């Protein structure tokens with residue numbers, strides 16, 4: 001077996017999937033995973049992965065030299081978003097001159113540790129470099145599209161999700177687009193950005209990201225919902241919606257948050273909680289956010305907007321999970337307990353209608369070849385290439401206590417033991433991959449049981 005490593009980031013059809021072994025068997029026995037169980041994961045990222053999600057954080061390149069910071073980052077999180085380093089002013093300070101150093105540093109730090117990366121953000125009215133702020137009309141539209149194309153091309157293969165457009169709607173009751181130089185180039189600027197991003201990186205999932213879109217009854221939430229619905233109806237390439245969820249400084253966690261998540265998901269897009277922080281970090285609100293995400297199958301993960309309170313853009317409000325000394329706060333315990341008690345890929349909310357299950361394969365044989373990928377202390381990647389079919393179904397078995405914690409470029413389903421995965425083609429190509437947690441067994445390797453075309 002040979003081939004280059006292929007980490008789990010940067011694939012259009014990346015799907016994080018839970019192995020059902022522990023949860024499935026406990027569910028059959030009528031048991032519940034209790035906090036403090038020997039089986040309970042001890043970090044946010046590991047627990048989220050067991051539930052088919054990620055748990056991430058915003059990262060500042062300038063803090064990567066702080067070992068107290070990186071110790072928590074590397075231990076707790078399996079997804080990162082660059083807090084400022086992928087914004088337009090950071091990447092293209094002068095027109096036509098791109099500076100990728102700090103962004104690349106964050107991406108490399110993350111990928112070297114098997115963390116997925118969210119790109120933030122390709123097009124935004126804010127944090128534009130001076131040259132762009134002074135532009136308008138066709139020149140600005142072209143400059144924006146060129147930025148999207150150049151940046152998405154630079155990071156192609158490394159970014160799991162892009163915030164293609166950020167914060168394009170007004171607050172308040174109007175439900176209107178936010179006035180900005182980009183908006184004044186024409187109402188189609190958002191879809192133009194999405195199309196350019198898809199063309200530049202067909203494997204990245206493309207998201208619209210905004211704040212104050214958490215309360216289902218708010219005009220802004222409804223306006224974003226209608227835009228996503230319209231994009232889906234017209235075939236504009238959008239895969240996901242990010243709810244920033246800054247429950248701090250004037251916007252509280254709404255009791256209908258789960259309705260908002262499931263309503264967007266029912267449009268056929270994934271939902272992500274992208275910038276979570278909550279003023280004074282109340283345990284109840286943090287717990288509720290986690291439970292709401294776990295209840296919605298298409299809620300793919302949660303990113304908190306910084307690690308320690310001292311790292312926060314609102315450090316005075318102490319809104320994060322670790323205090324300035326890097327100690328876990330009560331909110332951390334509430335989040336971990338909620339994750340460990342939560343559901344896996346079998347959601348408590350039924351999958352949305354209009355998202356039909358894949359019919360069983362009907363055809364003949366194909367060939368599936370396994371290639372080992374990158375490996376880390378506690379996990380390793382495997383990619384599988386199928387030949388002899390364009391649509392296919394490959395059955396892979398793993399040896400417990402090993403567990404598959406993430407998959408990409410295919411649609412996985414699991415048997416009741418959680419040890420046998422059936423991966424179906426999802427149109428993204430003939431190679432899929434997955435990450436396996438060794439859980440103490442570092443020698444066993446996955447086995448291909450069958451490859452069926454059709």
Ligand code: G3I
Nearest residue numbers: 058083084087120126127166167211244246275305312313
């Ligand atoms: O790096 C410079 C430093 O050299 C200079 O001395 C200092 C004083 O002006 O500024 C520093 O840059 C600051 C940068 O953060 C890094 O700390 C900028 O002024 C400051 O504006 C910037 O704030 C960021 C803010 O976005 C800008 O809009 C925050 O860190 C960042 O957390 C925040 O993130 C946004 C998301 O992108 C979108 N959603 C809302 C969220 C919170 O505002």
